[in-house]
Amino acid sequence: xxxxxxxxxxxxxxxxxxxxxxxxxxxxxxxxxxxxxxFPKQSLMLMATSNEGSKATYxxxxxxxxxxxxxxxxxxxxxxxxxxxPEDSSFYICxxxxxxxxxxxxxxxxxxxxx
Amino acid sequence: AQSVTQLGSHVSVSEGALVLLxxxxxxxxxxxxFWYVQYPNQGLQLLLKYTTGATLVKGINGFEAEFKKSETxxxxxxxxxxxxxxxxxxxxxxxxxxxxxxxxTGTQLKVEL
Numbered sequence: 041x042x043x044x045x046x047x048x049x050x051x052x053x054x055x056x057x058x059x060x061x062x063x064x065x066x067x068x069x070x071x072x073x074x075x076x077x078x079f080p081k082q083s084l085m086l087m088a089t090s091n092e093g094s095k096a097t098y099x100x101x102x103x104x105x106x107x108x109x110x111x112x113x114x115x116x117x118x119x120x121x122x123x124x125x126p127e128d129s130s131f132y133i134c135x136x137x138x139x140x141x142x143x144x145x146x147x148x149x150x151x152x153x154x155x
Numbered sequence: 156a157q158s159v160t161q162l163g164s165h166v167s168v169s170e171g172a173l174v175l176l177x178x179x180x181x182x183x184x185x186x187x188x189f190w191y192v193q194y195p196n197q198g199l200q201l202l203l204k205y206t207t208g209a210t211l212v213k214g215i216n217g218f219e220a221e222f223k224k225s226e227t228x229x230x231x232x233x234x235x236x237x238x239x240x241x242x243x244x245x246x247x248x249x250x251x252x253x254x255x256x257x258x259x260t261g262t263q264l265k266v267e268l
Contacts, residue, residue: 044198074255083245083258084199133198135256142187142206142249144256146198 043067044136046147053124054155061119061150063134069114070136074144075107078131090117114139124154157182157248161259169267174233176262178220178246181227188229189247189256190220199245205229216240241266 043066053059063073071092076084088098088109096109106128108120117136121128131151135144162177180186187206191199203214210222220231229246246259 046198083260084256086255086257089255131196135199143189143201143204145201146191148198149196151196 042138042143042145044134044145044147046132046134046150048150049148050151050153052153052155055125056123058120058122059124059152061121061132061134061152063117063119063136063147065115065136065145068136068138070117071114071139072137073111073117074135074137075109075117075119076133076135078133078149080131084133087119121152124152126154128152129154157186157250157257159246159248159257159259161244161246161262163262164260165263165265167265167267168236170238171235174218174231174236174240174264176231176244176246176264178229178231178259179227180229180246180248182248182250184250187249187254188220188222189249190214190218190229190231191245191247193243193245193261195242202231202244236264236266238266238268240264 045064047062073090075087078084087102088096090096090109090111092111098104111117133149135146158181160179189204190202193199203212205222213219218233244262247256249256
């Protein structure tokens with residue numbers, strides 16, 4: 041149980057284009073999902089907290105207009121990187137929290153490369 | 156504010172030897188503590204967690220960790236390392252259940268024959 045999927049697992053795009061990453065909780069409902077960014081050999085940095093049916097809460101320094109988050113259902117959250125640039129290249133990982141519990145379950149991550 | 160310090164970015168042990176990965180935290184409220192493991196190009200898998208109650212918690216794959224409030228520590232141990240344990244390990248803290256996690260910088264565990 042508690043499986044989280046991400047799609048795509050990797051994506052290569054041209055500078056200036058937008059990329060959408062999906063995060064799905066497959067066997068549970070997640071009121072809250074989280075989006076993290078991980079640079080090579082570094083830890084995970086929380087970008088934003090996504091609550092179903094409401095606006096996401098962004099961490100300090102994260103541009104909400106660049107990283108658009110939508111959490112339209114209890115099993116799906118999406119992260120759209122708009123007008124991507126090479127510095128946005130990173131490993132993006134989502135997690136989902138089982139409603140009314142204290143544990144986050146993580147997706148397998150999406151490797152974004154912007155050329 | 157909460158924070159996590161993982162001492163030793165790289166730890167190397169022999170197969171069959173004790174694994175000890177160190178984690179110290181700071182939190183303004185009673186913490187929830189987690190250990191996650193990450194294999195290359197994959198997401199994080201929960202090893203174990205401490206919320207309340209028994210301070211020695213057992214997780215998957217033979218790992219365990221002990222919450223020591225007086226030392227603000229939550230070190231991860233395993234009596235006998237296996238080659239398959241080679242991975243990156245992250246300690247994380249949250250101030251209360253369901254709240255955002257703050258991760259340590261990670262410890263890369265290498266297991267040698």
